[in-house]
Amino acid sequence: MTRFGYFLASEEFTPAELLEQARAAEQAGFTCLAISDHYHPWTGEQGQSPFVWSMIGALAQATSLPVTTFVTCPTVRMHPAINAQAVATSGVLTGNRFRFGVGSGEALNEHILGDAWPAVDVRLEMLEEAVQVIRSLQSGDEVTHRGKHYTVENARLYTVPDEPVPIYVSGFGPKAAALAGRIGDGFVTMTPDADLVGQFRRAGGGQKPVLGGVKVCWGADSGQAVKTAHRLWPTQFLPGELGQVLPDPAHFEQASTLVTEEAVADGMVCGDDVDEHVRAVAAYVDAGFDEVYVGQIGPDQQGFFDFYRSEVLPRLDDR
Numbered sequence: 001m002t003r004f005g006y007f008l009a010s011e012e013f014t015p016a017e018l019l020e021q022a023r024a025a026e027q028a029g030f031t032c033l034a035i036s037d038h039y040h041p042w043t044g045e046q047g048q049s050p051f052v053w054s055m056i057g058a059l060a061q062a063t064s065l066p067v068t069t070f071v072t073c074p075t076v077r078m079h080p081a082i083n084a085q086a087v088a089t090s091g092v093l094t095g096n097r098f099r100f101g102v103g104s105g106e107a108l109n110e111h112i113l114g115d116a117w118p119a120v121d122v123r124l125e126m127l128e129e130a131v132q133v134i135r136s137l138q139s140g141d142e143v144t145h146r147g148k149h150y151t152v153e154n155a156r157l158y159t160v161p162d163e164p165v166p167i168y169v170s171g172f173g174p175k176a177a178a179l180a181g182r183i184g185d186g187f188v189t190m191t192p193d194a195d196l197v198g199q200f201r202r203a204g205g206g207q208k209p210v211l212g213g214v215k216v217c218w219g220a221d222s223g224q225a226v227k228t229a230h231r232l233w234p235t236q237f238l239p240g241e242l243g244q245v246l247p248d249p250a251h252f253e254q255a256s257t258l259v260t261e262e263a264v265a266d267g268m269v270c271g272d273d274v275d276e277h278v279r280a281v282a283a284y285v286d287a288g289f290d291e292v293y294v295g296q297i298g299p300d301q302q303g304f305f306d307f308y309r310s311e312v313l314p315r316l317d318d319r
Contacts, residue, residue: 005032007295011041073105091161103170222271
């Protein structure tokens with residue numbers, strides 16, 4: 001059966017708000033959590049970006065739900081050996097309830113140290129080598145690695161979980177889906193694309209888990225919900241590779257002036273129509289996803305959790 005989780009948007013909420021949402025999600029009947037890993041928010045209007053590794057430590061104490069990063073870029077901003085230590089400690093703190101979601105990243109978060117932002121093929125190559133380094137270090141053995149992109153010398157993690165943390169690889173196209181099938185313990189993608197899921201499975205993914213996520217804006221006034229979603233998440237509707245190559249929130253704000261409220265209303269569930277919410281989540285179930293994470297946009301979090309607990313999750317569980 002598909003599991004339904006809650007997505008914690010670290011671009012939009014303070015650390016305290018994220019912890020409260022995690023507790024409310026568990027009480028509402030969600031069975032897992034995902035959290036974004038950002039240095040910058042997409043826009044200044046979102047306004048937050050807490051350090052994900054601090055949040056995971058706090059979540060380990062605040063809830064018993066498994067937690068997955070959606071997703072971390074382990075290649076530029078932090079060296080894979082440092083990511084490996086963060087991953088291992090998170091596995092220990094959560095009692096083996098942590099899963100490491102990784103992807104090739106966005107310039108928005110990774111350019112901050114002045115490094116060049118590579119082309120997508122190079123980023124995927126770096127991601128594969130980074131995953132290799134992280135897996136090696138999770139063994140607890142001493143590791144020396146001299147690769148094309150990374151060097152590790154006499155490194156050993158002394159605090160490691162009983163079982164290696166699963167590494168789920170994110171992708172939005174066939175090359176990334178194939179890489180996820182080849183090197184990942186699972187696949188993360190954000191659209192209910194059955195063809196992409198099939199490409200992952202044929203590339204070696206087999207029956208490994210596929211995870212996805214959808215944002216909604218619950219509210220009794222659908223028009224106001226559209227305005228809230230348009231104000232906070234217009235970047236959801238930017239086309240092509242803009243999300244990967246624009247380097248600054250100001251650039252996303254400029255690009256987002258092309259996104260209309262009508263586009264948001266047409267492309268995202270906004271309001272309190274139960275059928276619309278069920279259909280949006282069920283599309284991932286029908287496409288073969290094993291876990292679907294729902295993120296509520298805006299301040300009315302408790303109203304969303306009450307609505308999903310009483311109206312949406314029971315309908316999804318009965319499908």
